[in-house]
Amino acid sequence: MRSESPSLPEAAGQPPPRQGTGVPVEISGIAQIFRRADLETRALERIDLSVKPGEFVAVVGPSGCGKSTLLKIIAGLLEPSSGTVGIAGKRVSGPHTDLGIVFQSPVLLDWRNILDNVLVQIDLRGGNPAAYRDKARTLLAKVGLAEFENRMPRELSGGMRQRTAIVRALIHEPPLLLMDEPFGALDALTREQMRIDLEKLWLERGQTTFFITHGISEAVALADRVIVMTPRPGRIERILEIDLPRPRHKDVITSRRFADYCDEITECFMRHGVIQY
Ligand SMILES: Nc1ncnc2c1ncn2[C@@H]1O[C@H](COP(=O)(O)OP(=O)(O)OP(=O)(O)O)[C@@H](O)[C@H]1O
Ligand SMILES: [Mg+2]
Numbered sequence: 379m380r381s382e383s384p385s386l387p388e389a390a391g392q393p394p395p396r397q398g399t400g401v402p403v404e405i406s407g408i409a410q411i412f413r414r415a416d417l418e419t420r421a422l423e424r425i426d427l428s429v430k431p432g433e434f435v436a437v438v439g440p441s442g443c444g445k446s447t448l449l450k451i452i453a454g455l456l457e458p459s460s461g462t463v464g465i466a467g468k469r470v471s472g473p474h475t476d477l478g479i480v481f482q483s484p485v486l487l488d489w490r491n492i493l494d495n496v497l498v499q500i501d502l503r504g505g506n507p508a509a510y511r512d513k514a515r516t517l518l519a520k521v522g523l524a525e526f527e528n529r530m531p532r533e534l535s536g537g538m539r540q541r542t543a544i545v546r547a548l549i550h551e552p553p554l555l556l557m558d559e560p561f562g563a564l565d566a567l568t569r570e571q572m573r574i575d576l577e578k579l580w581l582e583r584g585q586t587t588f589f590i591t592h593g594i595s596e597a598v599a600l601a602d603r604v605i606v607m608t609p610r611p612g613r614i615e616r617i618l619e620i621d622l623p624r625p626r627h628k629d630v631i632t633s634r635r636f637a638d639y640c641d642e643i644t645e646c647f648m649r650h651g652v653i654q655y
Pocket of ligand 2: 445446447558
């Protein structure tokens with residue numbers, strides 16, 4: 379049985395103002411079928427979703443339901459079998475570069491220190507890394523890496539490496555951030571801290587964010603809306619508006635309303651046999 383939860387702190391009610399740098403994303407009729415010889419995998423079916431500028435959307439769904447496929451389609455790294463994606467009103471028809479991506483494992487360059495790993499984003503875009511040094515340092519400090527900018531990736535823990543990857547995805551201030559289970563490989567405590575840090579960064583910048591996770595409570599803790607997917611072929615089963623105050627501090631995530639959102643999502647998965655007791 380759940381213990382008595384504290385009520386929500388109404389004083390925390392209003393989120394701090396956001397800069398609102400995000401772009402709208404329009405996903406229309408996306409379906410994906412992978413064909414190889416006589417093998418056919420229907421990965422995604424009828425995905426329609428309008429995401430508002432600066433919105434934080436979390437996608438939860440069982441393994442293999444097409445979440446990573448959807449992210450690749452949004453980024454223009456994979457052409458869908460049908461349907462379209464529009465970012466800031468423009469149809470995506472090839473790799474879209476005005477975004478930041480964070481994958482499950484951080485993929486840092488072993489031979490560059492942490493600061494230079496962040497600045498590689500600027501290098502790759504043909505910019506002047508020196509002009510971004512201060513900003514990189516500020517962002518690294520925000521995620522607790524102030525004293526580590528000169529260290530090499532091998533000297534950092536998994537959580538620290540993943541923080542570096544998040545800063546690298548944000549350094550050029552993209553209006554869209556795509557995250558594919560970015561905390562998947564982390565221990566529970568580090569994961570919780572990363573969640574808190576990510577919310578802070580997002581509240582400051584307001585970039586439109588897609589966050590893929592297997593974690594029901596992580597999705598509820600972070601998102602404005604949680605998209606619940608069915609098993610493959612992945613379809614949108616439910617969309618939950620998460621009406622909880624920000625920042626989502628301890629009182630919020632231990633509240634009754636928070637637990638109710640998590641229950642609702644769990645019940646969706648139980649109906650589909652994804653979770654069985
Ligand atoms: N390039 C590919 N060629 C063939 N099949 C693929 C390809 N990419 C993905 N698939 C298949 O599409 C389905 C969806 O894969 P996807 O990686 O999108 O799932 P996912 O929801 O991200 O899973 P997980 O939670 O385990 O990461 C899977 O059945 C997978 O085998
Ligand atoms: Mg995946």
